[in-house]
Amino acid sequence: MTMASRLAVMSEGKIVQIGSPGEVYEYPNSRFSAEFIGSTNLFEGRVVEDEPDHIFVESDDLEARMYVSHGVTGPLGMPVGISVRPERVHVSREKPGSKHNWARGVVTDIAYMGSYSLYHVRLPSGK
Known part of the structure; x- marks a missing residue:
C-alpha cells in the first residue's frame, strides 16, 4: 500500500472496493475489505x-x-x-x-x- 496512490481489493476475481490506500483502510465498504487491509x-x-x-x-x-x-x-x-x-x-x-x-x-x-x-x-x- 505504500507504493500505490489507488488500489483495488479483489475477492474471487471480482473488484470489491477501489480507492486510495487511506480510503480503503479507514472506510472499508465490506467486511472482506476491512479484514483484508490490516487488523x-x-x-x-x-x-x-x-x-x-x-x-x-x-x-x-x-x-x-x-x-x-x-x-x-x-x-x-x-x-x-x-x-x-x-x-x-x-x-x-x-x-x-x-x-x-x-x-x-x-x-x-x-x-x-x-x-x-x-x-x-x-x-x-x-x-
Whole structure:
C-alpha cells in the first residue's frame, strides 16, 4: 500500500472496493475489505437512528451505541458491520464521558511490541 496512490481489493476475481490506500483502510465498504487491509475489530449491529450526517448502531456485543459519521445510511433495524481499527482504541481504567463509542472489558493479555503495546480485551459478551 505504500507504493500505490489507488488500489483495488479483489475477492474471487471480482473488484470489491477501489480507492486510495487511506480510503480503503479507514472506510472499508465490506467486511472482506476491512479484514483484508490490516487488523480490525468487527462487530455486528443494527441501525437504531439515522440522521443526515450520521447513524447510531447498537450491537449485542457493546453496551454503548456506536456513532458512525461517514457515508452510511439505512432503514432502522438494518444489519450493519462495524470495523474498529486497533490504533483507534484507547484503553483506560476510567469510564469515558461520552455516551457512545466505548466498551467495557477485561484486559486478558498485553504484548509489548516496541513502539506500542497490543492489548487483548474480553468484553462482557464474551467477544
